[in-house]
Amino acid sequence: MRVLPCGDQAVLLDCATAAEARSWQFALADQVPTVLGATTVLLRGKPASLRALISATSVSPEQHRTGNQVTIEVTYDGPDLAAVAEYCGLAIAEVIAAHTGSEWTVGFAGFAPGFAYLTDGDPRLDVPRLDRPRPQVAAGSVGLAGRFSGIYPRSSPGGWQLIGSTTAVMWDLDRPMPALLQPGDTVSFKQVGQ
Numbered sequence: 001m002r003v004l005p006c007g008d009q010a011v012l013l014d015c016a017t018a019a020e021a022r023s024w025q026f027a028l029a030d031q032v033p034t035v036l037g038a039t040t041v042l043l044r045g046k047p048a049s050l051r052a053l054i055s056a057t058s059v060s061p062e063q064h065r066t067g068n069q070v071t072i073e074v075t076y077d078g079p080d081l082a083a084v085a086e087y088c089g090l091a092i093a094e095v096i097a098a099h100t101g102s103e104w105t106v107g108f109a110g111f112a113p114g115f116a117y118l119t120d121g122d123p124r125l126d127v128p129r130l131d132r133p134r135p136q137v138a139a140g141s142v143g144l145a146g147r148f149s150g151i152y153p154r155s156s157p158g159g160w161q162l163i164g165s166t167t168a169v170m171w172d173l174d175r176p177m178p179a180l181l182q183p184g185d186t187v188s189f190k191q192v193g194q
Contacts, residue, residue: 003054006042011050013041018107018119022183023059036108036183038117067106067184072151074100074142075193078162080130084144087127096191098122099163104149104187109179114153114171116181121149133159140166142189149189151181 001024002014015021018039025036028043031053035042043050076096085092102125104118129145134157137143141152143160152158153170170180181187 003051005047008047010042010044011047011054013043013054015039015041020059022107024057025183027057027059028053037110038108067182067186069186069188070181071188071190072142072166072168073190073192074164074166076164076191077193078142078164080143080161081163084125084127084161084163088124090124095125095163098125099144099149100189100191102189104189106181106183106185106187107148108183109181111150112153112156112171114179114181115150116170116179116183116185116187118149118181118187119147121147123147125149127161129159130161133157137162138165140168140170142166 001016001020004012004014006012013021013024015024021036021039021041025034025041028034032050033044081092081095085095088095102121105120106116107119109116125144126147127144137152137156137158139152139154141162142164143150143162145160150160151166151168151170168180171178
């Protein structure tokens with residue numbers, strides 16, 4: 001892990017893996033403000049104090065937030081479902097089975113409030129982003145991009161391969177925790193409809 005300067009009020013931990021980043025974020029989150037990325041953790045504060053804190057902290061790969069188990073119901077009706085199946089060399093039913101058969105982990109959040117990057121899925125579902133992003137993707141669209149799956153929390157532009165849709169509300173300011181999915185949560189997808 002490398003500790004990189006990030007202005008005069010932060011440092012960035014550049015970790016080798018997502019698991020290592022989650023472990024550092026878990027170990028330090030109660031002591032300083034943190035922002036978890038794919039393989040990074042931004043720590044806010046005076047750099048000298050942060051470096052001293054990092055030096056005094058030990059982490060292990062098993063040390064991370066144990067999250068909630070969340071089941072998301074999905075109708076597999078996305079406009080890119082057939083293209084994803086063709087790209088992966090699978091039948092559409094096999095794509096759905098691979099997506100629902102994986103226990104996904106919320107690695108980190110970003111892009112928009114409530115958008116969780118889900119990791120640890122079936123490696124056969126590693127697909128590229130669209131060559132040209134769509135100008136509008138509906139809220140609740142379930143997609144794949146690279147090794148991630150995700151759910152659009154609101155209508156927005158987007159370049160992920162859309163395989164389905166859900167009625168689950170990903171971001172709601174009236175909830176105690178507005179984001180439905182938090183880093184460390186485990187997500188299962190359940191096929192409904194059709």
